[in-house]
Amino acid sequence: MSYFIDVILPLPLDKRFTYSVEKQEAEYLKRGMRVAVPFGKSKTYTGVVADIHQNPPDVYEAKPISQILDDNPLITNYQLKFWKWIADYYMCTEGEVLRAALPGAFLLESENIVQLLKKSGPEEYELTDEEYMVVEALQRQSSLKIKEVNQVLEKKKVLPVLNSLVEKNIVALNQEIYEQYKPKKIRFVRLSSEFSGEAAMHKLLDELEKAPKQREIILSFFSLKAQSTKPVKVKTLLKKSNSSASVLKSLLDKGFLEEYYLETDRMSYSGNTAEASLSFSDHQEHALTEIRSHFQKNEVCLLHGITSSGKTEIYIRLIQDVLEKGKQALYLLPEIALTTQLIQRLQNYFGEQVLIYHSKYSMNERVEVYRHVLKEDKKGRVVIGARSAIFLPFSRLGLIVVDEEHEGTFKQFDPAPRYHARDAAVVLANFFKSNIILGSATPSLESYFNAKHNKYALVELNRRYGNVLLPEIEIVDIKVKHKKKLMKGHFSDRLLEEIKAALKEEEQVILFQNRRGFSPILECNTCGHSPQCPNCDVSLTFHHHNNQLRCHYCGYHIAMQQKCMACGSPDITTKGFGTEQIETELKSLFPDHKTGRMDQDTTRGKYGYEKIINAFEQQEIDIMVGTQMLTKGLDFRHVSLVGIMNADNLLNFPDFRAHERSFQLMLQVAGRAGRTKKRGKVLIQSYNPYHQIIQQVSTNDYSGMYKDQLEERHNYKYPPYYRLIRFTLKSRDFSKTNDASEWLAKSLGNIFKENILGPEFPPVARIRNEYYKNILLKIPQQQSLGKTKTVVHKIMSSFRAIGTFRSVKVVINVDPV
Ligand code: ADP
Ligand code: ZN
Ligand code: ZN
16 A cells, blocks of 8 residues: 655645655654655755545656654644635635745755854753754854755754754744844833822922932922923933932832833823723723624624724723633734734733734744644734734634724735735634624725625724814815915925924824835936936935935935936936935924934834834824824824825825725824824825815715715726736736737637726836736626636636746736735
8 A cells, every 4th residue: 555645835836746655654644744855856845744645646656755844733724724715715826825824944945044043052952962963063154054964964854853953943044134122111200109199299398308319309300290291201300300310219219209111111101000901981882792792693893993992992802702712812913013012002911822923023933923823822822913924823713803904915915825814814714613803994995895785794983982082184285385385395384383383282293204215206407307217117216314316116226316317417306205305304394303204214123113113102202204104003192293294196096996095094194193182183285185085084084985986996897896806917028028918818808808907017017127017807796706717727827838928927916905
């Protein structure tokens, strides 16, 4: 009898590969274990066992595996089923899903490079002889290729040894950079609560009659408190009272003053008690009851709750519900930026049960999280994660929360699998019969449509927590302001007035501009030339801080030009503006205030977000300029004013979702204002103040927007009425891209007729010297999705059989956003 296993390899292969195994191996192996297998002439890959059987493959001779890598399955049956669903639905291969689903460290392969993680000597670990030899070799030489490890150990099968070293956290793969950053902790002081009343305060001062230095500190403290509601920093207090740390220490020792760190103390600082759960408003309570009853009936729930209505607190209750049942909860967020704040909030409730999983984590950290979830130990009952967290090895999933469900970033763009984490999460929840809630202040048309058509249950929450009113929205017509010469740079007189007023009240300001850099176009006033990227069809963006012209698509950059590159004229102007320019203008308009910027350029590195968000929370920054990164779900307590610098470039974006998106973005960023106490204010600057969408934003008219946009979608055959599959063809050869797209569009058109659009060049038709062309397939509701995909697969294999098109890549994107 011979035995075989089908293995999923982390490669874009259409099929699973069959390998032969010994009888004992077949008995030992289980689905979901990893095996190292030879592939091609000389490569070794880590694959996952998907099946164990006795049927030899028809067309090739099965090779034996090199090694079994696990004692127990690392991948659950749920995962294997889920991978298959993703591959089928999003028209990619299981191997591509595998690569996205497992942390890279689980997929050792012959091309890897290994490095030592810790600098200490091998004697400090408990190592096998072979592990010891590898560690020793790595101390002499900073990195080793797998081939070199072969030589060190004088054998071929080294992956198990390396695997074990990775697990023990001793070596890392592929040069990961480890950043050491501890969020900055700032010391603050406050008066002990027993001295808070007026009488107690006088008593305190009397008591300090004989300690003039200490008395001075207390007096300075009161004077600082009288000037400002900001928390008092130790540094400021010492400076103000001209005293030393030792005098302050006596006050702390006596218990008159208390020191604290704002960062770790956020919740209690705001007056909330961290441990005890909050008492819900009637509206929250009502929403929670509704959600629970929908959950009982196993319905997908859409929570449409305005910004700051207390949705997050509701999610926390729901998580508590499932933890009490001994199940796991997954909290999905669209952006890593959001996790910073959420982690603190969730940890306040659930302590170390909360784990975080996202792409800025190193491979080894991700491996750890994966293991915790797999083992179902106490850590990892609650996972907060970006989209890839749907791939974790849950076994008792009880709840999925999809926060900010309308966000396009839930969709993976590149590489395959191009999955939408929200939609995939609905499927995943169904596998587990677990509950799922999608939440947003501005639901996607698709989800709201599903709710309106009874596919999802709808729960609405229309009141802000604490009955704070939604911010007042004012639209500023900058065409008029320009005419009347009431603009300073990109700021209207109204915006400047409001910024000044907010700063005077010691409140914070957020300014939103959806472009980074200084200005996106540089133009010669003499001949009209503007510098373009040589590799892409876009203008170069001017970045002031390093005096560069940069391509945002491929990273190409050159020094800023003093003269026109075409005609030599020195008369050059910049057109359009990005966050950097706003920040520069702010610095000269408000030299006495601290400004900050949050965009892709300032948030690099694992803790990039934390640094900036913490600084803003701690009121070290008064005015923050940012791109859409800043708009999403963040909860700042002292922001009273939000300015949208220019609404028009959002609205003019060439995409059928542009209007929906603009609405969402503007309403979300507006929602950052006035979240806790008094009503906030939002100013929208626009050349087009009567635009329908801007009007709808200003009246918070979600249903109006929904109705209008739905009608457009219906008329132009777009989601949610039609499903879309987009084909993007690209190659370095312009005419081949054209020919191939013509061929494909024609073949698809033969079958799908008028439901094929294109081929068409996208707005940026060349990136990194590849030419792009799109074809869109629209699928009416009554047309079978399965059959459609079968036809597409057939046409694609005919396409791939054409020799001259071999160099043309086709990217298939199901449900593109
Ligand atoms: P959303 O997620 O809807 O934007 P949040 O859950 O962030 O709203 O709530 C907005 C603010 O109100 C937060 O600062 C939160 O701590 C506070 N909050 C919400 N519900 C309560 C409650 N029941 N008691 C006290 N504070 C609450
Ligand atoms: Zn010129
Ligand atoms: Zn470029």
